[in-house]
Amino acid sequence: MKKYLVQFKPFLIFIGTFFAxxxxxxxxxxxxxxxxGPNEVDEITNTAGRNVxxxxxxxxxxxxxxxxxxDSWMEVWYNKHYSVRxxxxxNAVSVMILFVAFVLAFSGNFKVTLLFIIFGIFSIxxxxxxxxxxxxxxxxxxxxxxxxxxxxxxxLIIYGFVFLLWIIWVNKFSKYAK
Numbered sequence: 001m002k003k004y005l006v007q008f009k010p011f012l013i014f015i016g017t018f019f020a021x022x023x024x025x026x027x028x029x030x031x032x033x034x035x036x037g038p039n040e041v042d043e044i045t046n047t048a049g050r051n052v053x054x055x056x057x058x059x060x061x062x063x064x065x066x067x068x069x070x071d072s073w074m075e076v077w078y079n080k081h082y083s084v085r086x087x088x089x090x091n092a093v094s095v096m097i098l099f100v101a102f103v104l105a106f107s108g109n110f111k112v113t114l115l116f117i118i119f120g121i122f123s124i125x126x127x128x129x130x131x132x133x134x135x136x137x138x139x140x141x142x143x144x145x146x147x148x149x150x151x152x153x154x155x156l157i158i159y160g161f162v163f164l165l166w167i168i169w170v171n172k173f174s175k176y177a178k
Contacts, residue, residue, distance in 0.1 A: 018105035025097045033088065041067050041074060045091045049074035051129045052086070056136070063136070078140050092128035092158065096121050099162050106174040116173055120165050127161055 005012070036042050041049075049065045056063040056078075064077040065086070074086040099120050107113045131154050138149050170176060 014105045017107075018101050021104045022097060022101035025100060026094075029093055029097065036072075039068075039070065039072050041072055042088055042091075044093055045074065045086060045088050048091045048125075048129060048132065049076075049086045052076070052132045052136070055129055055133050061137070076136055078136050081140065083136050083140050086132060090128075090132060092124055095128070095158060095162060096124050099124060099165065102166050103169055103174075106170055106176060108173050108175045112173050116169060120162075120169075123165070124158070124162065127158060131158060 033042055046067070053063050053065040062079045065074050066077075067073075068075050068085070071085075072088070076083045076086060100117055103113060103117055103120065135149060135154055139146060142149070
């Protein structure tokens with residue numbers, strides 16, 4: 001048994017670090033969310049909604065995003081029609097947690113790791129804001145494609161981007177990079 005532990009030590013360290021970081025960050029995020037009432041929108045989701053509105057206004061879109069009067073989400077009004085809602089899961093924090101856990105599990109130099117995590121979180125956030133804005137327009141024009149756009153295409157884009165960041169991290173910056 002000891003032979004296998006030694007043989008698989010790098011893999012076990014990766015798995016242990018990944019799950020430890022993922023669980024700790026998820027618990028911290030849940031603790032953060034518990035600070036909000038049942039009909040409140042957390043500040044990260046609120047900021048994402050405001051950023052989507054700012055981005056779309058930059059392109060002269062008729063967009064209004066505000067907190068629902070009765071529920072814990074942001075209502076998106078596009079071209080004077082209620083289009084979609086932005087809920088807590090739309091803020092990409094869970095994707096960022098997954099990204100950070102993977103990078104830390106393959107950590108390299110502290111400074112490089114920290115800078116890559118900051119760059120990754122920022123780029124995931126920006127991509128997510130753009131994703132929501134484009135999704136608003138596409139769902140307005142093609143509401144029958146809701147399942148494909150929201151459930152398949154856009155998750156594929158954001159998770160594909162995170163996967164690309166992971167590939168870059170492992171091959172260029174991690175302690176295993178050649």
